[in-house]
Amino acid sequence: MLKSSLLLAALLLPFCAANADEYKTDDLIVSNPWSQELPPNAPTVAAYFVIHNKGKYPDRLLSVDTPVAAKAELHEHVMQGDLMKMQRVPSVAVPAGGDLTFAPMAYHVMLLDLKDRSLLRDGQHFPLTLNFEKAGPVNVEVLVQKQPPMAGHEHMHAQ
Known part of the structure; x- marks a missing residue:
């Protein structure tokens, strides 16, 4: 019984590590990176995640790269009069000891001039460098998911 439990644990360990939804560096943790499945003929798609800064000093997200698109831009949604408008931002501040949420209708990464649409289907993964x-x-x-993950972080973001 102990042998089979240890064997099962050994077999599951790589699976759990491969499916981790947190990516850590010294003071930053990037969690739950996701994108909604690409609709047919959509020219762009967005990526979302949460950045947790556990450090004493702020940081700044300067740019994003991915092989699935020719361009990846940092964007935000802002109200201009009665209209919600999406606009590009040069960088985004990550507060010390705080969280920054990239979500629909908030900050997000816009992927433009898509190259590999096969990676933008439900259940697929694609690399993103922050x-x-x-x-x-x-x-x-x-x-990549057909439906957004469970609500909770969608409307929170730091300015």
């Missing part, structure tokens, strides 16, 4: 001013590059795997 380039921070202090922490440097953080590589994550974005899970």
